[in-house]
Ligand code: ADP
Ligand code: ZN
C-alpha cells in the first residue's frame with residue numbers, strides 16, 4: 001500500500017486523490033473545448049432530405065442561428081447526444097477542438113464596496129493588522145465569538161485582493177456550505193464565484209478547475225478538497241470554522257485541509273486567515289508561540305446580546321424521554337413567550353440500544369462490534385458504522401420472551417415525545433436522516449426563518465453557520481457523552497459543540513439562554529465552560545495535554561491494520577512494530593510506540609482491526625522517522641485480504 005504523507009506541491013500539477021476524476025485520467029490538463037458546427041456542404045436539399053428526421057433537421061437549422069456550439073449548449077437547446085452523433089455520421093455536422101486558453105482574467109473590482117459595513121473598533125483593529133501585513137505570507141487566527149463579525153472582516157480583506165485582480169480561496173466546513181453562506185458572498189461581490197463541494201459531477205468540477213486555473217474565477221468557495229484548486233493569481237486563503245472536523249480527510253490520502261492551507265499560503269507567499277469561535281488547541285498553541293498572529297473579537301457585532309448558561313443536574317432525576325422536568329418547564333416558558341427553542345442531541349435515530357428485559361440480550365451488528373440503533377421512521381434496526389439495516393424482531397431472539405425495550409434516546413424519540421407534550425407547536429427534526437434531500441432542508445430552514453414558535457431538534461448539523469434569530473433557548477440534552485469520551489479530544493469537541501450550538505441563540509435583539517443537562521454538574525470542564533468562556537477552558541485543556549505529552553505537544557501517527565481475523569491484523573502490526581523499534585534505536589530518535597492493540601471498535605463492516613500508535617515530540621522528528629519507516633514497512637508482503645493505513649494526526653481513534 002502506498003501512503004502519501006505529504007501533500008503534493010501546488011506549483012506543479014496538484015493531482016491529489018480528490019482532484020476531478022477526469023483530471024486524473026489520461027486527458028490533458030490543457031483546457032480544450034469540443035465545439036460542433038454544420039458542414040459547409042449543408043444546403044436546402046440536405047434539409048429536405050431530413051424530412052423524416054425532424055429533430056436532426058431542427059439541429060441543422062439551429063446552426064443557422066448559432067454557427068458553432070458546445071455539446072452542453074446543444075443539449076440545453078433540447079437535442080440529445082444521439083442526434084448530434086447521427087448528423088456527424090452523415091457528415092452534416094463537424095466537430096473541432098477549440099483551445100480555451102483564451103479565457104479572460106476576471107475584471108478587478110473597485111477598492112471600495114458600497115455594501116461594506118462600518119467596522120466596529122475590534123473588527124477595525126483586526127482588519128488593520130491584516131492590512132498592515134500587506135500581500136505576503138502570514139497566518140492570522142481570528143478568535144471571535146459567534147456573530148462577532150468575522151465574515152464581515154473576511155469580506156473586507158477579500159475586497160482589497162479582488163480589487164488588485166487576485167483570487168480568493170474560502171474553505172468552509174462540509175455542513176457550513178449552505179445556500180445562505182454562498183448568497184452572502186454573491187450579494188457582496190459582483191465577480192465570478194464558483195462553489196466546490198463533494199456533490200458536483202466530474203464535469204462540473206473539471207469546468208470549475210479549468211476556469212479557476214485560467215484565472216477567470218475570482219472567488220472559490222469550497223469544502224476541504226477545494227484547497228487543491230489550481231489558482232494562478234492566488235491572493236488570499238480563508239479557512240472559516242478552522243476547528244471543524246470535516247477539514248480532516250479520513251480515508252485514503254488523509255490530509256488536514258487547514259494544515260495544507262497554511263503550507264500553501266507559505267509556499268505561495270500569500271496571507272491566510274483562520275477563523276473560529278472555538279479555535280482548535282493546535283491553532284491556539286501556534287498563536288501562543290507567535291507562529292500565527294492572534295486577533296480576538298469578544299463582542300457580538302450588530303448589538304446582539306450574549307446568552308446566559310444554566311446547568312441542570314440530572315444525577316438524581318428520573319428523566320422523561322431524556323428530559324428533566326426543569327428543562328421541560330423552561331421550554332414551555334420560551335414557547336409561551338412566542339419564541340423558538342433549539343434542542344440539541346448528538347445522536348440520531350430513535351434509541352441507541354434495543355434490549356431484552358428478561359435475558360439482557362442486546363441487538364448487535366454482526367459485522368461490527370457495536371450495538372444497532374433503533375429507528376422509528378421507517379421502523380428498523382440500523383448500524384451507524386456499516387449502514388446495515390434489519391427488521392426489529394417481534395420477540396427476543398435469545399429467550400423468545402416478549403419484553404424488548406429501548407434504552408437511551410435519539411432524535412426520533414425526542415421528536416415523538418415533544419410532539420405529544422407540546423401538541424400545538426411544530427417540531428422540526430434536523431439530522432442526517434431527515435435532510436437527505438437538499439430541498440427538504442431548505443424548506444425546514446425557511447419555516448424556522450418565519451420566526452413563528454417552533455421546536456428545532458437536531459444533531460451536529462445545527463451547530464454550524466446557521467442564523468436562527470428567533471431562538472431564545474438552546475437545550476443541550478446530554479453533555480456527559482463528551483465529558484467521558486474515550487477520545488483524548490472528546491472534551492475539546494464537547495466544548496466546541498456546546499459553544500457553537502449556544503452561539504445560535506440570542507443572535508437578534510432577544511437575549512438567549514442555554515441549558516445543559518448533565519449528571520456531573522461539578523465536572524471542572526463544564527463549570528469552566530459556564531463560568532468563564534471557551535478560551536479559558538481551552539487553556540486549561542492545553543495544560544492537561546502538555547502534562548500528558550499529547551497533541552498539540554506531541555505528534556501522533558496511528559498505524560491501522562485490517563484483516564479477516566484479529567490475529568492477522570495484530571501479527572502485521574507486531575512485525576511493523578519490530579521495524580519501528582529497530583529504526584528508533586538506530587537513529588536514536590525520541591519516538592515511542594504504543595501497542596499493537598485491538599482497535600476500540602475491533603470489528604467493523606466484517607473486518608478485524610488493530611492499532612499501533614506512534615508518538616514523537618515534534619513534527620520534524622516524526623517526518624524524518626516516517627520517511628524511513630514507510631519505505632521499510634511497504635516491503636512487507638501482505639496476504640490478500642490484509643490492509644494497512646497510516647493516519648498522521650488522527651482525529652478518530654476508534
Ligand atoms: P461571524 O462570522 O463572526 O459569525 P458575521 O460576520 O456573520 O459574524 O456577523 C454577524 C451579524 O452581524 C451579521 O448579521 C452581520 O451582518 C452583522 N455585522 C457584522 N459586522 C457588523 C458591523 N460592523 N456593523 C453592523 N453589523 C455587523
Ligand atoms: Zn431475551
Ligand code: ZN
Nearest residue numbers: 365368383386
Ligand atoms: Zn455494522
